[in-house]
Amino acid sequence: MKRLVRTMGLTLAFLIIAFLGLTAYVRLAPSDPAQWNVSPPAALWAEGVPWDQVVPAEGAATLRLSATKGVPADLLAKLDAVSMASPRTERLAGSVSEGRITWITRSLLWGFPDYTTAEVRPDGLYIHARLRFGRSDMGVNAARLTDWLSRL
Structure with a gap:
């Protein structure tokens, strides 16, 4: 019985340490402006995109x-x-005079970073919001852009 309790305690301690490590990595991972403050790919605005x-x-x-x-x-x-x-949003790089700005917005609970880049082009302003970690953002980037659009 003591052995089982000890094993469970060690397993729990390992899981807590792993969880804290992952949380720290997500919150503290550096954001390289050269990687994120880039022109949104032209393919995002293929023929027919409204x-x-x-x-x-x-x-x-x-x-x-x-x-x-x-x-x-x-x-x-x-x-x-x-x-x-906007809450939890800061400018990563760029300026109005440069014609491109990238912001980081972090999620409330975990601090996951999302990057939003806006770039001036002759025919308009192009904005691309994307996550850094994972595959799904559960719609938060679209919701943020919708909110920002309503406040322009």
Whole structure:
């Protein structure tokens, strides 16, 4: 009986340490601006992808705002203000003057990082939100872009 209790205790201790280690890694893993502050791939906006609508995807979401919504650089400046007013969001890299900004937004409970990059292009503002860890974001990137769009 003592042996069983000891084995269960060691197993529980191992699981707690593994859990804390994973949590620390997710929260403390460095974010390299060169990896995340990149131009959203053109393939995301294939023929037929709508303008001015959030398009959810697995682990991501996209939004492209047409120039009819405003001057793309002005839209980026407004989006920067909206994003910086959002909870758990900080600017990783870029600026309005550079024409591209990437923000990190962390989930409330675990602190999982999601990256959102917005880039000025001649025909509008292109925005790509994606997760870093896992496969599914459970719709949070699309929800964030929808919220930001409503506040522009």
